[in-house]
Amino acid sequence: MASTGESGITFDENYRIRVLDTDKYESTKEMQGQTEAFVNRISELSDVVKKYMELIDQQAERIEMEKLRAVGMRNKVATMEEERKRKEKDLKALTAEKQEELERLNIEYESLVKAKNEQELLIGKLSSSSVE
Known part of the structure; x- marks a missing residue:
């Protein structure tokens, strides 16, 4: 490697300045590689976190739907109970x-039976008096 003195400019083995x-x-190149690897890992971590957040959001939506369904069922049961009491x-x-x-x-039936019996008795009396 050639040097031009104290100015800090050097030539590498391929004669580049x-x-x-x-x-x-x-060491700078190595640090650059490590930095790129770190950035890639951070990017992968970000993707994983994003996927987990989406899953958590989906699960939260499902939980909210189940909560609403449970409240609806509770209201339906309460309504059915009120309806049952009203029907009862x-x-x-x-x-x-x-x-x-x-x-x-x-x-009324007893009254009619009594009236019928009285009429039959009266008819019987009238029949027996006319026969004599």
Whole structure:
């Protein structure tokens, strides 16, 4: 390697002009390679982090959907329970109404049976008095 004195300009084995001496140039090249490798690793890490963030976002969306579905199901169950109670109340009211109607019809039936018996008795008396 040739040197031009104290100016720091040198020539390498391929006769190219170098501002740095060979040792510094080699260490700079090595550092540049390490830096490129580091940048590549950081880039890969960034890609992996981006993928994980996407997965986390997707999972968060699924969780939110499940939360909404659970709230919807809870509301549906509450609505069904209220509907069941309302139907039970309506059926009890209908049962009471039908029970009252049955009692009224039984009283009417008994009244008609009594009237029929009285009429048959009267017919029997009238028949027996006309036969005599």
